[in-house]
Amino acid sequence: MGSLGLPVNPETTTFDDLAQVYAFCAHWEEHRHDLPYEIDGIVVKVDDLASREVLGTTARAPRWAIAYKLPPEERTTMLRDIQVSVGRTGRATPFAVLEPVFVGGSTVGMATLHNEDQVAIKDVRPGDTVVVRKAGDVIPEVVGPVLDVRPEGLEPWVFPTVCPSCGEPLVRAEGEVDHRCVNTDCPARRLARISHFVSRGAMDIEGLGERQIQLFLDLGLITDAADVYALDLDALRELDGYGERAVANLAAAIEASKARPLAEPAVRTQHRAPGSHRCAAAGRPTPLAGLDPFREPRGDGRHRRYRAGDRPVGARLLRRCLQQRLGRQARGGRRDH
Numbered sequence: 001m002g003s004l005g006l007p008v009n010p011e012t013t014t015f016d017d018l019a020q021v022y023a024f025c026a027h028w029e030e031h032r033h034d035l036p037y038e039i040d041g042i043v044v045k046v047d048d049l050a051s052r053e054v055l056g057t058t059a060r061a062p063r064w065a066i067a068y069k070l071p072p073e074e075r076t077t078m079l080r081d082i083q084v085s086v087g088r089t090g091r092a093t094p095f096a097v098l099e100p101v102f103v104g105g106s107t108v109g110m111a112t113l114h115n116e117d118q119v120a121i122k123d124v125r126p127g128d129t130v131v132v133r134k135a136g137d138v139i140p141e142v143v144g145p146v147l148d149v150r151p152e153g154l155e156p157w158v159f160p161t162v163c164p165s166c167g168e169p170l171v172r173a174e175g176e177v178d179h180r181c182v183n184t185d186c187p188a189r190r191l192a193r194i195s196h197f198v199s200r201g202a203m204d205i206e207g208l209g210e211r212q213i214q215l216f217l218d219l220g221l222i223t224d225a226a227d228v229y230a231l232d233l234d235a236l237r238e239l240d241g242y243g244e245r246a247v248a249n250l251a252a253a254i255e256a257s258k259a260r261p262l263a264e265p266a267v268r269t270q271h272r273a274p275g276s277h278r279c280a281a282a283g284r285p286t287p288l289a290g291l292d293p294f295r296e297p298r299g300d301g302r303h304r305r306y307r308a309g310d311r312p313v314g315a316r317l318l319r320r321c322l323q324q325r326l327g328r329q330a331r332g333g334r335r336d337h
């Protein structure tokens with residue numbers, strides 16, 4: 001390939017026996033940081049086209065080439081703190097706040113610790129020196145503490161008893177590993193809920209990220225996901241960084257999202273329960289724009305009407321959300337458009 005003028009890695013070498021191949025891999029495992037770029041392994045190939053023919057391939061990969069994966073790079077750093085973040089469903093996830101450290105090609109300052117049991121198993125305590133690596137070379141992970149250098153008198157970390165966002169008690173149900181904030185009005189949950197609603201897998205409203213949503217919440221421009229569709233564009237124009245074009249783009253993105261299918265978007269805004277597959281099973285994807293909040297498509301072109309006591313899985317939660325909104329408007333709600 002080099003003779004054809006194509007760029008070839010200058011470290012590429014051929015060997016006559018396997019022992020030399022192993023030695024080559026061991027060499028680069030030792031010297032991976034001498035290269036001006038990050039590597040996660042070495043590709044070993046049979047250097048003979050006829051032999052490649054004979055070896056052939058499995059269903060998934062050729063038998064004449066294999067990747068020698070280097071073990072994930074590990075670094076030590078200081079665990080400054082363990083904090084808890086609260087998500088859309090109220091799940092409270094502990095995460096490590098680290099002294100930033102460069103590992104596996106990027107700087108890592110945070111890493112999830114998953115749940116109370118994981119923190120206990122790893123026995124990491126704020127103030128510890130900890131080993132950090134990238135799981136699968138992508139997701140930062142705290143491996144464990146370096147016990148030899150643990151300062152004396154360091155107390156084990158205790159899961160907080162109240163939600164860091166709303167101050168309501170955190171609940172760990174029997175048989176579950178997760179703590180949850182069960183306050184549906186929790187600001188952290190509200191933010192995560194709306195972020196999820198407008199995210200790519202759901203309504204996919206471009207230009208409406210977590211930062212913007214937090215800003216709109218703080219300003220009282222929105223209080224729930226439905227409010228996104230009644231956003232006061234004039235109020236937006238008065239904000240820093242919202243020029244005419246940004247407002248027009250956001251308005252267009254919101255308008256475009258009305259044509260998204262029903263299945264994933266709305267239904268998961270309020271609840272842990274039904275997933276998109278159940279929602280899809282509950283009804284043909286229906287563009288939100290044509291949705292009657294009191295009826296649900298059945299898949300055969302007809303609709304099912306809700307009656308008191310019904311518990312349809314698909315659009316129930318969206319319906320509740322829309323009804324609340326309609327009710328609010330009927331009562332002379334705050335913002336009628």
Ligand SMILES: [Zn+2]
Pocket residue numbers: 086163164165166167168181182183186187188189
């Ligand atoms: Zn809360």
